[in-house]
Amino acid sequence: MSVGNTKTTKLADVYVVTSGKGGVGKTTTTASIGAALAIKGKRTLVVDADIGLRNLDVILGLESRVVFNIVDVAKKVCKPNQATIKSKKSPNLYLLPASQTDDKDVITEEEVKDTLEWYRREFDFILIDSPAGIEQGFKNACVAASNALVVTTPEISAIRDADRVIGLLSARSIEPKLIVNRIDFNMVRRGDMLSVTDVEDILGIETVGIVERDEHVIVSANCGDPVVYNQKSKAGSAFMRIASRLCGENIPIVSKEKSNSIFTKLGKCLGF
Amino acid sequence: MLRVLKNLFSKESGSKTQAKNRLQFVLVQDRAGLNNEELASFRKELLNVIEKYFIVKEGDFGIDYKRDGNTTKLTIKSPVVAKRTVVKQDDKSSNNSYSQEKLEIRSKNDSASSSDSNKNENSKNFKNKKAAN
Numbered sequence A: 001m002s003v004g005n006t007k008t009t010k011l012a013d014v015y016v017v018t019s020g021k022g023g024v025g026k027t028t029t030t031a032s033i034g035a036a037l038a039i040k041g042k043r044t045l046v047v048d049a050d051i052g053l054r055n056l057d058v059i060l061g062l063e064s065r066v067v068f069n070i071v072d073v074a075k076k077v078c079k080p081n082q083a084t085i086k087s088k089k090s091p092n093l094y095l096l097p098a099s100q101t102d103d104k105d106v107i108t109e110e111e112v113k114d115t116l117e118w119y120r121r122e123f124d125f126i127l128i129d130s131p132a133g134i135e136q137g138f139k140n141a142c143v144a145a146s147n148a149l150v151v152t153t154p155e156i157s158a159i160r161d162a163d164r165v166i167g168l169l170s171a172r173s174i175e176p177k178l179i180v181n182r183i184d185f186n187m188v189r190r191g192d193m194l195s196v197t198d199v200e201d202i203l204g205i206e207t208v209g210i211v212e213r214d215e216h217v218i219v220s221a222n223c224g225d226p227v228v229y230n231q232k233s234k235a236g237s238a239f240m241r242i243a244s245r246l247c248g249e250n251i252p253i254v255s256k257e258k259s260n261s262i263f264t265k266l267g268k269c270l271g272f
Numbered sequence B: 001m002l003r004v005l006k007n008l009f010s011k012e013s014g015s016k017t018q019a020k021n022r023l024q025f026v027l028v029q030d031r032a033g034l035n036n037e038e039l040a041s042f043r044k045e046l047l048n049v050i051e052k053y054f055i056v057k058e059g060d061f062g063i064d065y066k067r068d069g070n071t072t073k074l075t076i077k078s079p080v081v082a083k084r085t086v087v088k089q090d091d092k093s094s095n096n097s098y099s100q101e102k103l104e105i106r107s108k109n110d111s112a113s114s115s116d117s118n119k120n121e122n123s124k125n126f127k128n129k130k131a132a133n
């Protein structure tokens, strides 16, 4: 791995992407924001910490190039730079894959921390894709992070689990930021889905991004091509904006949940 | 007819209101580490104390247990109708009848106790548990 010219002497900011509940979009978020940061010129490493259920490699279209993995690095089977895979699409994006054959607790928190320390000198950003749950796999994913992105969908079970995870992160002195994924503004407008404001209200943490339910996410997963390369897609541009915010750019969060329907206006006039 | 119209127009008509209320209830338990019975008796005892001094709008009485930065904040929301002119006697037998009612509804929803004798059992258990801690 060659060290790019753009890399400053600063150590990488390490983010864990987590949620408690499975299937809410952690892997999608990690891949998309990772690719977006790389497009913005940041040297970015995405780490698959979902040992035994490796997925980030296929979402990024890099599955055919996996040789070594995070467990190999931790157990010193290979050198750290031998395990990372460079993205076909961007010279700034690298993947450290999970092991597919091992068990979640084959590596300790100490080993994960030591392993990732080396990469911090090589990158601007490190995003760690956490497994679902709050057991050892989650702990391993958190141990090296000083920032967290909590992904939730506007659904009751996802929010409850997110709340649990936020509590656990706070106990580690990590102040997580919220990503509301797979929101459907039509459902919000008709009152059948919690709005972003509702979710913020309940969870009490700051939102860093809102991603709509978007078919392009599935299409891009099919092709192993992060959705941010399709900037016309709603999800792609939403992830791009989140990446900009992580870089410190001040991009306001706009939510389309305010209802403009004639019925609501009429309702307001009538005093309902 | 008016209700149908209102439902058509109102945001609050959808299922999200239910989701929000249910979540808030379950999160107070999760965050505070209280179970159904404990939360019910906590609520009941609080209401009793407040009602000694104030007449409150009972339907709006709420407990919230929320993170606020790195501290946790327990918020009791109790809209007051008026101050009582005479402080209510702390007498178990003359418990405010509608506070009992409200608690009963809650308990039923959460498949905890529904009969009075049962409820006394529960609050006793709670006290015992606390003593044991």
Ligand SMILES: Nc1ncnc2c1ncn2[C@@H]1O[C@H](COP(=O)(O)OP(=O)(O)O)[C@@H](O)[C@H]1O
Pocket: A019, A021, A022, A023, A024, A025, A026, A027, A028, A029, A181, A182, A183, A211, A212, A213, A214, A215, A217, A218, A221, A235
């Ligand atoms: N914004 C979105 N719109 C549509 N589908 C989505 C969106 N985000 C995630 N998905 C889909 O949801 C499923 C679960 O996503 P994934 O990222 O694998 O979740 P996790 O890693 O949390 O288990 C995938 O099939 C993915 O394509």
Ligand SMILES: [Mg+2]
Pocket: A026, A027, A028, A050, A055, A130
């Ligand atoms: Mg995943």
